[in-house]
Amino acid sequence: MRHYVGGGFDASGAPFPLVDPTRGHVVGEVPSAPRELVDRAVDAARAALRGPWASWSPADRARLLHRVADGIERRFEEFVAAECADTGKPRELASTVDIPRAVANFRAYADLLAGRAERSWRTATPDGRGALNYTVRKPLGVVAVISPWNLPLLLLTWKVAPALATGNTVVAKPSELTPGTACLLAEVMAEAEVPTGVFNLVHGGGADAAGQWLTEHPGVDAIAFTGESRTGSTIMRAAAGRLAPVSFELGGKNAGLVFADADLEQAVEGTLRSSFTHSGQVCLCTERVYVERSVFDAFAGRLAAGARALSGYGPMVSAAHRDKVRGYLDKAAADGDVLAGGGVPRFSDDRDGGFWVEPTVLAGLPEDHPAVREEIFGPVVHLAPFDTEEEALALANAGPYGLAATVWTGDVSRAHRVAPALDVGTAWVNTWNLRDLRTPFGGVKASGIGREGGDHSLDFFSEPMNVCVKL
Ligand code: NAD
Numbered sequence: 001m002r003h004y005v006g007g008g009f010d011a012s013g014a015p016f017p018l019v020d021p022t023r024g025h026v027v028g029e030v031p032s033a034p035r036e037l038v039d040r041a042v043d044a045a046r047a048a049l050r051g052p053w054a055s056w057s058p059a060d061r062a063r064l065l066h067r068v069a070d071g072i073e074r075r076f077e078e079f080v081a082a083e084c085a086d087t088g089k090p091r092e093l094a095s096t097v098d099i100p101r102a103v104a105n106f107r108a109y110a111d112l113l114a115g116r117a118e119r120s121w122r123t124a125t126p127d128g129r130g131a132l133n134y135t136v137r138k139p140l141g142v143v144a145v146i147s148p149w150n151l152p153l154l155l156l157t158w159k160v161a162p163a164l165a166t167g168n169t170v171v172a173k174p175s176e177l178t179p180g181t182a183c184l185l186a187e188v189m190a191e192a193e194v195p196t197g198v199f200n201l202v203h204g205g206g207a208d209a210a211g212q213w214l215t216e217h218p219g220v221d222a223i224a225f226t227g228e229s230r231t232g233s234t235i236m237r238a239a240a241g242r243l244a245p246v247s248f249e250l251g252g253k254n255a256g257l258v259f260a261d262a263d264l265e266q267a268v269e270g271t272l273r274s275s276f277t278h279s280g281q282v283c284l285c286t287e288r289v290y291v292e293r294s295v296f297d298a299f300a301g302r303l304a305a306g307a308r309a310l311s312g313y314g315p316m317v318s319a320a321h322r323d324k325v326r327g328y329l330d331k332a333a334a335d336g337d338v339l340a341g342g343g344v345p346r347f348s349d350d351r352d353g354g355f356w357v358e359p360t361v362l363a364g365l366p367e368d369h370p371a372v373r374e375e376i377f378g379p380v381v382h383l384a385p386f387d388t389e390e391e392a393l394a395l396a397n398a399g400p401y402g403l404a405a406t407v408w409t410g411d412v413s414r415a416h417r418v419a420p421a422l423d424v425g426t427a428w429v430n431t432w433n434l435r436d437l438r439t440p441f442g443g444v445k446a447s448g449i450g451r452e453g454g455d456h457s458l459d460f461f462s463e464p465m466n467v468c469v470k471l
């Protein structure tokens, strides 16, 4: 595990242990970037802005992004293995979602570049000769990309790809818990001949470490961050002093709405996927489901049976996160009903040392209960009944977050009425986590600032400038 700064690999800094979440063993160590290395990474990224990279055309950059995508594909199995080792997620998930999506992130922004048109306006002037206005887009400069542990490569590349597409230089800091695929990405960047200093990688923690030093760094022009809402507030304060723009994808407490007119089988299958994919450790996962009263018992019974039957799921990412999830479960078990799970799976092998939590279905908790209000980020979903569409909407829209929601209904009019009325960045109808990378992605309220995806990312990572030429 090494940093990548100014085109060179570097292992400086005090090592911290890497733990296998599946078994709880220490399996390696990662160097924690000293402040001096963070400074060097920012300096390298600044210097690269003035180098040959500045004159690369969009077509050159698009070709580079495709080379990076090719490089990930060539080493696909290594990436899958690293992602599974760090997160404990099943191979099936890493090989069908995380790594293919990282490849798609680079290819999508490479292709989008080709379709970006610069706008121009002919303006009348009193002398009749007119003026030509045209807009050019410039990179923001040095961008810090800070990412979380749940979808490590997917979420890092989701920001690195458009940042490079628009001509910025990047200093990336992955989560200290999951540095493996970022290290491989640095190797791929070197193999793809990304110019020196254009992509840099530093490892380390957040507070009083590489994360904080990057966000406070006067040489960092913009910050693209995915992680907890509280961390977002801290980073925003750090950026405020120098008015650095931020793009934030933050936490969620996503609701599902199941109407009696829904295909119940589809709603149950969809909710099992939306609540328990990656053991609930996806920001888009559904943690609270409101079910029309007439089908509540049928839905709850089937969902609980489905949760009990799940196998092949992974652990929580760390002992600390497992303890946090278990804390919510203990409170919920004391105050409400546990319809499925609630415990720890037993394997009778060394996995019993890992950070496991059973897929859990809860019911009967009041809406202001911490397990219903706060983001758990684990395999836990709470069910509650509703009587009217208005009540369902009010329940879904309550609370501090607004990332995503899912509506299960067989009524087309209801779908179009309810989905846009949800206070979220993304509403799915009769599906979950179906992603088209050209669409806007982000959250409202405490779930984020700004939109990424497609043109939204290309817009965030570049600054429009108007040139007015008197003819
Ligand atoms: P986190 O906020 O603890 O950490 C995220 C990253 O920020 C890590 O790299 C961490 O080292 C760094 N960091 C922490 N404190 C920092 C500080 N003071 N200054 C600078 N950097 C700092 O989040 P996490 O636990 O890694 O991830 C889980 C959270 O991320 C959940 O809340 C989840 O909802 C959210 N998330 C949101 C999205 C989205 O798209 N909206 C996607 C994935 C995860």
Ligand code: 6OD
Residues within 6 Å of the ligand: 150, 151, 155, 158, 249, 281, 282, 283, 284, 435, 441
């Ligand atoms: O699909 C995406 O682009 C994306 N940003 C997903 C975020 C998932 C959160 O864990």
